[in-house]
Amino acid sequence: MMRVFMAILCSLLAVCSVSARDSRHEGTDGQAAIYRLPPFERAVRCTKYFEGWHSEKHHPYVGYGHRLQPGERYSARTMTKWQADALLRKDLRKFCAMFRQFGRDSLLLSES
Numbered sequence: 049m050m051r052v053f054m055a056i057l058c059s060l061l062a063v064c065s066v067s068a069r070d071s072r073h074e075g076t077d078g079q080a081a082i083y084r085l086p087p088f089e090r091a092v093r094c095t096k097y098f099e100g101w102h103s104e105k106h107h108p109y110v111g112y113g114h115r116l117q118p119g120e121r122y123s124a125r126t127m128t129k130w131q132a133d134a135l136l137r138k139d140l141r142k143f144c145a146m147f148r149q150f151g152r153d154s155l156l157l158s159e160s
Contacts, residue, residue, distance in 0.1 A: 087155055091140060092133070095159065101132075112136045 082090055099113035103124050108116040110124040111132030122135070143158030150157055 088140070088144075091155055091159055092136060095136060095140070096133075110135075114139055 082093060085093070096112050102109040102111060102113060106124065110116060110122045111127055112135075114122070114132070114135050116122060122131075140155075140158055144154045147154040147157040
C-alpha cells in the first residue's frame with residue numbers, strides 16, 4: 049500500500065513540475081513574466097517585493113531598504129516611490145561594482 053502511495057505521489061510531482069516548467073517558458077503564467085526581464089530588473093523587483101516599504105518607524109531605513117549613511121538627508125516621510133526606486137537602483141549598482149571581481153555572481157552577492 050505504501051509503495052502505491054509513493055508511486056502516485058512521485059507521478060503527481062513529476063506532472064506538476066513539467067506543467068509549471070512549460071507554463072513558465074510559454075509565458076502563460078502571470079508570475080513567469082519576471083523570467084523575461086533582465087537580471088538587474090529581476091533583482092530590483094525581488095528587492096521591492098521582499099524588502100517592502102520602510103516608513104518612519106523603520107528608521108534608519110528608508111524606501112526599499114536603504115540604510116541611511118552619515119550625512120544623508122533622506123526622509124521616509126517625504127520620500128516618493130520614484131525616489132526610492134532610484135535610490136534602490138543606485139545601491140544595487142554600487143554593490144554590484146563592489147563585487148565585480150566575482151563576475152556573473154556580483155548581482156547575486158549584491159542582494160545579500
